[in-house]
Amino acid sequence: MTREQLIENIKKKKSFLCIGLDTDLDKIPEHFKNTEDPIFAFNKSIIDATKDLAVAFKPNLAFYERHGLQGWKSLERTIDYLPEDIFVIADAKRGDIGNSSSYYATAFFEQLKCDSVTVAPYMGEDSIKPFLSFPGKWAIVLALTSNPGALDFQFIYDKDTPLYQRVIKRIKDWGTIDNTMFVVGATRAEMLSDIRKIIPDHFLLVPGVGAQGGSLKDVAHHGMNSDCGLLVNASRSILYASSGSDFESAARAQAESIQSEMETLLREKNVI
């Protein structure tokens, strides 16, 4: 999906919601557990209930790989099922030396037909660039993550610059605003203002709203640009809004509530 198409979808749906498909067999309603492919069946219900409210879906590979071959099948079926107008993010956090990264890119862009994949920056240029040579496909690079461990290395200072800013400064020049996004956790929303000084136009993928405690309003305040420039992810708060037979309507209600707040924020910032 191109940047223009993504922005058009955001304006049409009045939403910059990404729904994380962190689908956990231990948390989905009981009645799925006797079906032939419980993870796909649950995902299908969630997608049907929310697809008009979200612009992106983000399967987290860990939740599929833990089930081996069967998990990979559920992942393939889920991605196949997602509608054409959905931006698909493989949350895989890959990254390896050049030819290996090329094969990961093939795996996610050509085999699985995702629009984008999350990548880890530690191994540098030849680990990132192979993801940037597929037209209409995106690398979403970890910059400032939402977890407690982000403090361990991402804030190591080189002169006055913390590592996460150094990562953004270097990597923004390896690609363009048409093929590169960065991950910035909502739990550190106040830092979005500094990041916007470095990359005013890039899209940011923002996890950590909802269950992890980040505020959507703060994220929009510090991070939204004139194209929106944000994909804000919610996973558990939507997927497991109810564990009963009303899980679909509960998931939809939760997504509606987020979309409605997003619409207000998009209007306030004159994006729509």
Place this chain on the structure above:
Amino acid sequence: MTREQLIENIKKKKSFLCIGLDTDLDKIPEHFKNTEDPIFAFNKSIIDATKDLAVAFKPNLAFYERHGLQGWKSLERTIDYLPEDIFVIADAKRGDIGNSSSYYATAFFEQLKCDSVTVAPYMGEDSIKPFLSFPGKWAIVLALTSNPGALDFQFIYDKDTPLYQRVIKRIKDWGTIDNTMFVVGATRAEMLSDIRKIIPDHFLLVPGVGAQGGSLKDVAHHGMNSDCGLLVNASRSILYASSGSDFESAARAQAESIQSEMETLLREKNVI
């Protein structure tokens, strides 16, 4: 596999060779291409030809994921086929927030029954620790990699300490010498002396000998300890030693040549 078992295998086989199963359909001999599972069939031949000369095998996940479901099947069959006395490394370079890392650990340690998995340090403590709570299983953390891009971030200095050393200093205390190794590229062998001052007893996984140009002698000189403390990987130089029908004997000859040099180095350092 425990540290004691690994050391025993190194002494018994007089080898610290790890063979990287970077199996590339474009490079394997023609006659495999019409078989039902060419990647597994080729791996089986390589394993049969070299298993007495190596202590570890390391499938690189990128080469399997690029083939989707079929690739995952080839990976499972390959790991199942590896003998009991082989230390199995899933070269997957995973790492995510806590509960996702737990599921990656489940995927590689319980589903695929690998002994170890390579992990990326960028996301910090809660992304690494979930890999350290499985008895007899190992996290192999990227510290100083062998690729050109290693220079982009791994040498960012915090006061006098480059990032790769900071990574080692922090992470060595999250686990023990019984469940944590570090990746250090053979292309930077001279830095192994500095690393051994920080972690004299940890095992190091050293890629980059052979096709990437690193020297085994330099690696042993700067990095070997009294338990050996090294697993040195070779992939392409063994797998594609010949593209003809003599590929097995050529792979074995290449592995024998490395093992023989390793035996000399182990004797020189009084490990055996």
